[in-house]
Amino acid sequence: MKLVGIIGGTGNIGEGLARRICQGGKYDVLIGSREAAKAEAAACRVTESLQTCTCELPGGPVGTCGCGTNANVCSADIIILSVPFDKVASTIESIGVACFEKKIVISLINPMLRYPKEKYFLPDRPVEGSAALAIQKMLPPSAKLITAFNNVASGKWELIDEVLDYSIVVCGDDKEAKATVMDLTRSISRLQPLDGGPLAMSGVVESITPLVITLALRNGLKDVGVYFR
Numbered sequence: 001m002k003l004v005g006i007i008g009g010t011g012n013i014g015e016g017l018a019r020r021i022c023q024g025g026k027y028d029v030l031i032g033s034r035e036a037a038k039a040e041a042a043a044c045r046v047t048e049s050l051q052t053c054t055c056e057l058p059g060g061p062v063g064t065c066g067c068g069t070n071a072n073v074c075s076a077d078i079i080i081l082s083v084p085f086d087k088v089a090s091t092i093e094s095i096g097v098a099c100f101e102k103k104i105v106i107s108l109i110n111p112m113l114r115y116p117k118e119k120y121f122l123p124d125r126p127v128e129g130s131a132a133l134a135i136q137k138m139l140p141p142s143a144k145l146i147t148a149f150n151n152v153a154s155g156k157w158e159l160i161d162e163v164l165d166y167s168i169v170v171c172g173d174d175k176e177a178k179a180t181v182m183d184l185t186r187s188i189s190r191l192q193p194l195d196g197g198p199l200a201m202s203g204v205v206e207s208i209t210p211l212v213i214t215l216a217l218r219n220g221l222k223d224v225g226v227y228f229r
């Protein structure tokens with residue numbers, strides 16, 4: 001089975017994402033953290049929830065959920081960066097940029113300006129035009145950066161008893177890496193991957209999330225998802 005490592009896998013998104021990927025039964029997951037013990041606690045919760053869930057599981061066994069430091073999980077075939085945007089540079093630096101050589105790296109990161117009292121959120125694009133284009137500069141040239149999963153709220157990843165049937169826009173410049181990430185997407189519940197074009201399009205996709213949160217806040221909706229049909 002292929003292995004997916006999640007850097008910052010202990011967070012709001014990371015743990016639910018780990019659950020969903022394991023649930024699909026096609027990938028094993030390693031949850032990463034700055035603290036190995038924190039990663040272990042999260043991996044135990046994921047394993048326990050998969051054992052007790054009443055949801056429809058794939059025919060075969062589910063994937064396993066292991067853990068380690070952020071550096072440890074970079075041994076995986078696919079690495080997901082799941083930390084706040086302003087922590088990405090220091091995280092990559094502390095892991096060591098060489099760990100990302102030739103890896104498929106997924107960014108689901110959406111930098112945002114938050115105005116919760118006024119009930120609106122705005123994209124907070126770095127000078128490069130998107131988080132992904134900024135992150136690409138932090139990674140070695142041999143890393144294949146792909147954006148995916150940017151527009152799914154953490155609450156939706158968590159609820160593994162519920163079907164997840166959103167569209168997932170996948171952007172990137174490496175055709176093979178993009179196809180690999182689209183396969184990973186297809187392995188999760190009923191997610192539908194859509195080719196969103198090159199990494200240059202990532203700013204558009206990252207900007208959808210502040211819109212979605214604003215719509216949820218102003219219209220009394222919860223965990224709004226995106227469907228392109």
Ligand SMILES: NC(=O)c1ccc[n+]([C@@H]2O[C@H](COP(=O)([O-])OP(=O)(O)OC[C@H]3O[C@@H](n4cnc5c(N)ncnc54)[C@H](OP(=O)(O)O)[C@@H]3O)[C@@H](O)[C@H]2O)c1
Pocket residue numbers: 008009010011012013014032033034035038039081082083084085087090091108109110111149150151152153154155209
């Ligand atoms: N939340 C959502 O609904 C949502 C939806 C779509 C996309 N996203 C994107 O997904 C990414 C993760 O979101 P999240 O809500 O899961 O974030 P989060 O829970 O705030 O943080 C994720 C993990 O980042 C690590 N972290 C926190 N502070 C750090 C620091 N100073 N240095 C290094 N690592 C640090 C922590 O892991 P350890 O303490 O274990 O190291 C934490 O568990 C964000 O970039 C966000 O834009 C979020």
